[in-house]
Amino acid sequence: MNYWLMKSEPDVFSYDDLVAKRKAEWDGVRNHAAQLHMKTMRKGDLALFYHSNIGLEAVGIMEIVEEAAPDSTDQSGKWIAVHVAPRQKLAKPVSLKTMKADPALADMVILRQSRLSVAPLTEAEFNHILALSKT
DNA sequence: GCCAACGTTGGC
DNA sequence: GCCAACGTTGGC
Numbered sequence: 001m002n003y004w005l006m007k008s009e010p011d012v013f014s015y016d017d018l019v020a021k022r023k024a025e026w027d028g029v030r031n032h033a034a035q036l037h038m039k040t041m042r043k044g045d046l047a048l049f050y051h052s053n054i055g056l057e058a059v060g061i062m063e064i065v066e067e068a069a070p071d072s073t074d075q076s077g078k079w080i081a082v083h084v085a086p087r088q089k090l091a092k093p094v095s096l097k098t099m100k101a102d103p104a105l106a107d108m109v110i111l112r113q114s115r116l117s118v119a120p121l122t123e124a125e126f127n128h129i130l131a132l133s134k135t
Numbered sequence: 136g137c138c139a140a141c142g143t144t145g146g147c
Numbered sequence: 148g149c150c151a152a153c154g155t156t157g158g159c
Contacts, residue, residue, distance in 0.1 A: 007145090031144095031154075052145060096146080115144050115152060 003126035004037065004047035005058070005110050006084075007117045015049045015060040019086045023065060026118075027073045027081040034118035038082050039068045047084065048121065048129060050110075057093035058129055062086050090133035104128050 006026060008014070018024050029035060041047075045064040051057055066083035073081075099105045105128060110119040121129075 009145095056146075113152085114146070115154090117144085 001123075002040065002042065002045045003121040003123055004041065004045060004064075005050055005108075005119050005121050006047050006062075007050045007052040007110075009053045010051040010055055011053075014051065015062075015086065015089065018049065018060075018062065018084065019089070023083060023085045025072060025081050025083050027071045029071070029081065029117055030079060031117060033116055035080060037118045037120060038080060040120075041067060041082050043067055046087070046126065048126070049086075051093075052117075055093070056096040058090065058099075058133070059093045060086060060089045061130075090130075092133050092135070094129050094132045098132060099129065102128070102132070 013024075026038070029038060041064045043064055043066065047062050047064065048058045049060045049062055051059055062084045064082055065085045068080040068082055070077060071079040071081040099108065100111060105111065105125055108119075108121065108125055110116060110121075113119070
């Protein structure tokens, strides 16, 4: 089982939007590194939903429910997307500021490469962020 | 195949 | 609104 962090601007697509839809295609990713991560995802993997630009915080947990398949918003046939479903909203969002300040998260890929929209998390990082959301 | 110019993303 | 990071494009 692998863990991920996926970003979306909440005024475009928020965690609550995902809850309302119950399942959604994570489309529109046009970055090779992010695409590679999505191709690595397996059914049952868990991902944190992070709100970029507005909020700047991890807000919920979702599950990969369908593995990589052609992105329905792409005509070229070059890009893939996965499908995700909401699992649990965090009791309290965990802000970027909190994550940056935490030594346990110092090596998080997303902190080192802020523009990457889909990034891996270690199990320890994932669990640590969950613990922070309960404090 | 290199690299400068330019565009986009995301944080501040 | 600005800027840093970084990906892409195009000229050579």
